[in-house]
Amino acid sequence: MSTTPAQRYARQLPVWGEQRQRRLAQGTVLVAGVGGLGATVAQLLARAGVGRLYLVDEGRVDWPDLNRQTLYGEGDVGRAKIDVAVARLAAINSKVEVIPLSGRIDExxxxxxxxxxxxxxxxxxxxRFSLHRASPVGGWFVHGGVQGEQGQVLTLKVGTSQPLERIFAGLAQASEPLPVTPDGAAIIAGLMTNEIFxxxxxxxxLLDRILVVGLADLxxxxxxV
Amino acid sequence: MVQVSFYSLLRLLLKRETLALPWTPGLDVRQLLTRVQAEIPTPFLDRLLDADGTLIPGTIILVDRHNIHHLAGLATPIPDGATVALFPPGAGG
Known part of the structure; x- marks a missing residue:
């Protein structure tokens, strides 16, 4: 079964217009991490018709992922996230080119x-710091983070803005898994996608400007920065 | 004056977004934090500093948009009119 862009994107075209839709179709975005934030970001980008998506993730689907990682279900537990994500995104929008990248994110x-x-x-x-250091100079870098019912979104221009590592210097990673709610991940992912559009x-x-979101009191x- | 802004969980804990304090010559971040605690009834310094007075990882402190880790840490001088942000960011993804 096939359709036309006018039909597929009929609900967003009145908002964005055809020129912007064509621009999205020419866009190339790399999503690093296809978990709580990345699964939803990648899904929204694919649904919107962004032309090419690169995905990077080394993880496998686990039961605690299912509360918020919107591309996965019970039958995916144990499978490589990136394999499942590529298949799901292709099923959502076959016009989008989804390309998995192997390898660890480092320098x-x-x-x-x-x-x-x-x-x-x-x-x-x-x-995150390695990802930013390796990112192409002159490109856009959209950071998102979520924990409990709090989160943030920030855009940097690589090579012009302060490096991510300078802004968030001194933070240590918790040894235990962090608490993340389904709505918290979805809302931060939605705001990240809004910024990508x-x-x-x-x-x-949000260039050089952190949007800090608290869901406990909206x-x-x-x-x- | 120095404007101190609280973000995320700190804002929730302290039930306020900002606090303005008079600037004094020689003021640094450590002194400022102590003065902020004296003005606010809710204890919060133990979330930022350990028993030795060292900054605990988990909150970034920005003086006029720059992380004190790349300045002089808690000894970073604070100029008159500065904005100081205390922000414990979300770390998960």
Whole structure:
């Protein structure tokens, strides 16, 4: 069964217009980490029609992932997340090119050519810092983090903004798994995706500006960096 | 004056977003934190500093947008008119 872009994107075209939709279709985004944040970010990007998605993740689906990692179900437990994610995203939107990348995120990580936006959906600071250090100069870097009912989103211009490692210096990773709620992950992922759409439209909203979200009392504030 | 801003769980804990304090010559981050604690009834310094007075990982402190880790740590001088942010970010993904 096939359809046209006009039909598939009929509900968003009145909001964005055809020119912006074409721009999304030309976009290339790398999603690092396909877990609580990344599974939803990647899914929304695919549903929106972003042209090419690179995915990076070394993990396997586990039971505690299922409360928030929206691409996976019970039958996926034990499978490589990236394999499941590629198949699910292809099933959602076959017009989007979804490319899995193997390898650990570190300084030696080689970015494919043409990546416009790097999306930090990782779950630990050392890997996040490595991802930013390896990111292409001049590209966009969207960071997201979530813990309990709190989270944040930030956009950096690689090579121009303060490096992620300078902003978040001194943080240590907890030895235990962090608490994350289903709604917390989905809301932060949704805000990250909103920012990615803005970036691809050439108008970032969170450049050098952390959006800090508190769900316990539905509060958000901004922190300039 | 020095404007201190509290984010995320610190804002929830302290039930306030900001606190303005008069600037004094020689003021540094450690002194500022002590003065903030004196102004706020809810204990919070033990979340930022350990028994030895060392910064506990988990909260970043920015003085005019710059993390004190890349300045002089708790001895970072605070200029008059500065904005100091205390932010424990979400670490999960």
């Amino acid at each position: 030696a990580f080689v970015f494919p050519a043409g990546v416009e936006v790097v999306v930090d959906c990782l779950d630990n600071w050392p890997s 803005a970036l691809l439209g050439g108008a970032p909203k 509060h958000w504030t901004f922190l300039e």
